[in-house]
Amino acid sequence: MGIFSRMTDIINSNLTALLDKAEDPQKMIRMMIQEMEETLVEVRSSSARVIADRKTTGRRVDRMRQESLEWEKKAMLAIGKGREDLARAALNEKQQIEREIDLVDEELAALDDHLNHLNEEVGQLQTKLTDAKAKQKAMLMRQSTVESRLRVKRQNSKSTLDNAVDKFERFERRMDSLEGQIESMDVGTESSTDLKSQIDALENDDKISDELARLKEKMTKVD
Template sequence: MGIFSRFSDIVQANINAMLDHAEDPEKMIRMMISEMEETLIEVRTTSARIIADKKTAERHLDRVQKDLDEWERKAKLAIAKGREDLARAALLEKQLVAEESATIAGELANLDEHLSKLDEEINQLQAKLTDAKAKENTLKMRQQTTSARLKTKRQTERANIEDAFAKFERFEQRMDYFEGEVEAMDLGKEKQTGLKQQFADLENDDKLNAELERLKKDMQAGA
């Protein structure tokens, strides 16, 4: 089932409100425009058919009017010739034709009224369609603007991330350099420090051995 079910639904529709509640406004507006265009075609088709009927009725009325004039002429001729009976018959035919003429004139009036209403409906539909297309263009522009902003933001974020990694890499390089400087300052000291430590260890070993011998002697003396 479509968004709109008849002409009045389109004319009374609040496009903005419908779009505000739509999950997919762009899809919704496209559907609206499609149905409006279809309805507009239907109304124009109906108008064309009525215009054709009106032209046919006008031609018929023109022929009937000529018949009225002809029976009028014949009635006058009969009177002039002293044939009142023929004059009455001619006037009777004229009366029948006049009734037909009145009927056709009434039909034409109805057709004119219908056409006037259709013309008003076409104007209303056209206005709604123009409004809907304007809304569609607005949505497209907003979508394009949003996409462009999102693309720019992503590029900016990517640039920021790349810049952050570059800064971190430069920081690591600086730290490597400083650590290298520290290690460079210790070069040449490591061997000397190692020898001192070895002699210190030997002295500690002697002290420990002496203490161990003392403990053994004390234990033997106590036994």
């Protein structure tokens, strides 16, 4: 692809549309920036050569105009000396030089148009390059922000999970402690309870026997 064709494609391209279609926008924008920078270097090198040619051609046409003036002076001198033949010859030389000057002027005009075109396209390309770098910077900042948010979210999720686990473990320890307290209160009470029950049963049996004897005695007296 020629330098001017590539530069035109870049200038006419819609950066946003291209990046939206790209599978890897960051990679694509890096490539675009690199290509734009390389194109700018080539265009500026071409501009430098055209400027050098313009200066050389300008000096050449200046010398030719000076030479044309010299032939005109010679023609005037010949006329003053009555040498019309020499005057005609001098004017002929002057006309030939002026025809060359016309051609060189056309060449200068073409060089000027070329330079103006290059300057215009370089300006547009520089604008595109600035835009691309701004988009690259925005993408990098966006990526950094997303990564930071993701890290914070992961940290928060881990922290929430750790807190939940800690709370559960504290609850388990508390329940273990309460159960331990309850069980400690029952330590040694089971055997004493059984013994007390047996003694109470004996006392109760004695009361029943006494009550039974009283009723029998009462019934005997009635008979």
